[in-house]
Amino acid sequence: MGLKGFVEGGVASIIAGCSTHPLDLIKVRMQLQGEAAAAPPSAAVQNLRPALAFHTAAHHHHIHVPPPPPRVGPVSVGLRIIQQDGAAALFSGVSATVLRQTLYSTTRMGLYDVLKTKWTDPNTNNMPLTRKIVAGLIAGGIGAAVGNPADVAMVRMQADGRLPAAQRRNYKSVVDAISQMSKNEGVVSLWRGSSLTVNRAMLVTASQLASYDQFKEMILEKGLMKDGLGTHVTASFAAGFVAAVASNPVDVIKTRVMNMKVEPGVAPPYTGALGCAMKTIRAEGPMALYKGFIPTISRQGPFTVVLFVTLEQVRKLLKDF
Template sequence: MQLQGEPAVQPLRPALAFHTPHIHLLLPRRTLSVGLRIIQQDGAAALFSGVSATVLRQTLYSTTRMGLYDILKKKWTDPNTNNMPLMRKITAGLIAGGVGAAVGNPADVAMVRMQADGRLPPAQRRNYKSVVDAITQMSKNEGIGSLWRGSSLTVNRAMLVTASQLASYDQFKEMILERDLMKDGLGTHVTASFAAGFVAAVASNPVDVIKTRVMNMKVEAGMAAPYSGALDCAMKTIKAEGPMALYKGFIPTISRQGPFTVVLFVTLEQVRKLFKDL
C-alpha cells in the first residue's frame, strides 16, 4: 500500500512500474482488498513473501536494539528514584535503534525486494529463493554497498520507532503506576504497550513510506535513479500525492505495530520476572 500512487511511474521507472500503457489498473485502496487482490493474483503464499528475511531482520534488529537500550537504561537510571528522565529514555532509544538498524539493514533490503517481487513483470523479477540467496545475489551483482541501500532511512526510522516505542512504553508504565491507576501487572503492561505501539506507528509511518520506495526503486544502467535520496523521494511524493501520502499504509502499520508491541513488552516483562525469580 505504501507503494501505491508512486509518482511518475513511466518516467521514473521504479521497480513497481507496470509496462501496460493501454490498461488502466485500479489500485485497491483498503487493506482487505489489497490482501484479497494478492491472494487472487499470486496465491495465499504471497502473503508470506519475504518471511525468511523478516525473521532474520527481526532477530538481528530487535535483539540489538532491545539489549543496547536495556544496557543504557541501567546505566542512566537514577538510583534514588529508580526512574530515568524522559529525554534520557529518548536518547537511549535513538542510539539503540540506530545501531540495531545498521546491523539488520541487509535483511531489511532483502525483505522489501522479496515482498515486492511479485508485482514486477515476470521478465524483471529477481526470484530470490531465500534471504541468504537475496543477500548473495545483491552482493554479487550490485556490490556489498547495495546491502545498505537506504540505510540512512532505515536508521532514521529505527531511531524514531525505538525512541518512541521504548521510551513511551516506560513513560506510560511509570505514569500508570505513579497515579495508582493499575498495579504492576498484565493490565498495565498491555495498556502501556498498546499506547507505545500507536505512538511508534504515528512517528515512523512517513519514514517507512519513503524507505520502502527508495529501497524498492530499480536502478537501470545508463539511466538516472528514480530518486536521488530520501529528501528527493519525500518531495516528489508530497508534490504528486499530497502530504497525507506519507501516511499510506497506516492501518496495516498500526495493525502490525499494535499487536507486535503488546506481545513484545508483555513477553519482555514476563522474561524479566522469570529471571528475577531465579
C-alpha cells in the same frame, strides 16, 4: 547481566515480527501504491503498476478482472495477495523478518536495556523521559545499521509479488537475496536507504521503548492498574500508536528508496531520501507520507503489544538466571 537484555529482546522481537509479518507485507505494498503514476515513462515501464501485474496474473488464469481501483484498503490488498498467490504469500520474506529481528531488534532492545541500567537514578529507580528518548535514539540507530541488509532484502522480497512474473527478482531466501544483491549491485547496495533505516529506527525505538516505559510508570504511579497483563497491553498499545505517527513518513520514503530499480544508463527514479520525499509530495500530496498508515498502526499496535507482553513474560522466565 548485560547479555540477558539482548536475549529477552531478541526472543520477544522474533515472535512479534513473525506474528505480524502479513500486516507488514500489506503495509509495504500499500506504500508503493501510486508510485508508478508519478514516474517518468521509462521508469513506469519498469515499475509496472500493481493493477497491471494483477491483470496479467488474472490473464494467465483466463478470468477477466477489471483493473482494481487505484486506492485500496489493507483488507482488499491482503485478499488480493491471497487470491493471486495463496495464503502462504502473506509470509513472503518472513525469513528476512527473522534475520532482521535477530540482528536489529536484539541489538536495539539489548542496548536500550544496558543504557537504562547505566542511566537509571539508583535512589529513585527512575529514568527521566529525555534520557529514555536518548537511549532509544542511540539503541535504535546502532541496531538499524546492523540490520539494514536484512531490511532491504525484506522490502524487496515483500514487493516482489507486485511485479509481472518476468520482472520478479525471485529471491529464494534472505541469504539468497543478500548474496544476489552483493553480486549484482555491489556490497554497498546492502546499505541502500540505511540513513533512512537508521532515522526510522531511532524514531521508532525512542518513541516505542521510551513511551512504553513512560506509560507503564504513569499507570503504576497513578494506581490505575496493577503491574500485569492489562498494564502491559495498555502501555504497549499507546506506545505503538506514538511510534506509528512518528515513523510513518520516514517509512514510506524508506520503502520506496529501497525498492527502486537502478538500471545502468537510466537516471534513478529518486536521487535520495529528500528527493524521494519531495517527488512524492509533489506528485501525490503531503498526505502520501501517511500512506499505509492504517496497516502501519494495525501492525505497530499488535507488534508493540506482542513485543512487550512477550518481553515481560520472557523476563519473568529468565529472572532467576
